[in-house]
Amino acid sequence: MVKHRTPAPASTMLRSPLGNWQLHRYPVRSNDPLQAWDAADELLHAQLATLQQTQLPQHPLLVNDSFGALVVAVATQSWCSYTDSYVSHQAQLHNLEHNNLPTSGKQLAGLDTLPADRDLVLMKLPKSQSLLAFQLAKLSAELPSGTPIIVAAKSKLFTPAVRALFQNYCTDVSVSLIQRKCRILQGQLSPNLAEEVASTNTWQVPERGLTLHHLPGVFARNQLDIGARLLLDNLPAAGAEQVIDLGCGNGVLGLCYAKHSPASAVTWVDESYLAVASCARNVEANLPPSDGYRCVVDDCLTQQADNSVDLVLCNPPFHQEHAITEHIARQMFQDAKRVLRHGGELRLVANRHLPYYHFLKRLFRNVKTVASNTKFMVLSCTL
Known part of the structure; x- marks a missing residue:
């Protein structure tokens, strides 16, 4: 051994x-x-x-x-x-x-x-x-x-x-x-005014009816992430009252769930200021106005109340700038457990090689694989 x-x-x-x-x-x-x-x-x-x-x-x-x-x-x-x-x-x-x-x-x-x-x-x-x-x-x-x-x-x-x-x-x-x-x-x-300072990249996700805008540095700036695609193909059923897109990036997970479940209140959370600014623009461009939509800068879910959410969607990172680390994902999972109500669900996509499953089993009563391919798996974790 x-x-x-x-x-x-x-x-x-x-x-x-x-x-x-x-x-x-x-x-x-x-x-x-x-x-x-x-x-x-x-x-x-x-x-x-x-x-x-x-x-x-x-x-x-x-x-x-x-x-x-x-x-x-x-x-x-x-x-x-x-x-x-x-x-x-x-x-x-x-x-x-x-x-x-x-x-x-x-x-x-x-x-x-x-x-x-x-x-x-x-x-x-x-x-x-x-x-x-x-x-x-x-x-x-x-x-x-x-x-x-x-x-x-x-x-x-x-x-x-x-x-x-x-x-x-x-x-x-x-x-x-x-x-x-x-x-x-x-x-x-030295002055160089040939380029716009806030250079925004825009592309379409026609199969989802989305136009996504990205400020520089935002994850998946040029195309839809393949892990996110698998999770989008395996979203939970509509009807969750309070939803969080954790580590939202461009906000695509929460955007698709909001289109899928229009009555849901959705909060998009990221630690990147430019990601949250991009997400706010994408919410405005792709969803009807709603008092139930918020875009928040936070360290995982530090500012979110306990037992306040029904569903957390997550495509967790395994880098912190140049360092490869699992601790951010683990903090996301622990925070998700804290903020979820009884019966709530964390649904995430992860690289198959990352050792998340056993850690999640220690946190959640039920952990099951919803979908998988050669690179990724979608996990459903419930309390």
Whole structure:
């Protein structure tokens, strides 16, 4: 019998030339095997330490700071954090408070306008290239020309296409040699008004009678996800009173159920601000007006009351940016159990190789496979 070792807990102490901080990923888990920062964060700390020898920027803009590794380094400055992730915002606040640092900076997201007084941009590369293009266009359009930008990421992420994007929106672009499998890109922002900042992608799902709009970075931006197709072919019967599309992305699961069951009240939930904005547009474009429809930014179902829902639909992720992890899906399943009324159902689609079944069996009284193919399975979980 093969024994599976429990991964060792990751370090929580970030040590850099700028100081030492205890950092957690968010939501905080005991013995978390994933670290809240990476080598690219440490390289940005080194760059800040070099700047500190002359004059540390007073108004830094931090872009895609996942868990606060950057914000703790500039907590005493007039910082502004811009990210598409609600969870990242919560992580930043948690780690600032945990290290007894002020939380008086600004947190912006999605389509928010950036403050024009920034004197430095520190950026981590997002996983989505469409989101990167959106963010660079936004930085170029809303910050003064010549604002310095320093970007860090794993070396393999600085592809020719990514470097070309920076050439479109920056001058004096230089890329460092590889350090700890990462690189630093530096440049200065320059105006590039040839592209719309909020570039929206639109396509049809004719078999469902839907027109879907997607802001950059939203999952399944170019076509209907094949896992979602299987779940849409196996939706529960109409009639659920209160329904949640959890991790909604473009909102297609909740949209189809709402068309299938017009009397249902449906709430779409995602931690991505741009996903929720896209979803709100799709609800408006594809469904009649209703006071029963809501689009909400949340960390899974943290803000949802216990025993308040009859049906949760879910196509859970198994990535958090560049990290492969099951913990988000597990949090979704636990939250779904908490908010479901007695007799309620969680219906989800999952990759066949992911070990969700036994975890779900510990949470729900009944777990059954509704449909499956070579890649995916649809599970029905009831209390």
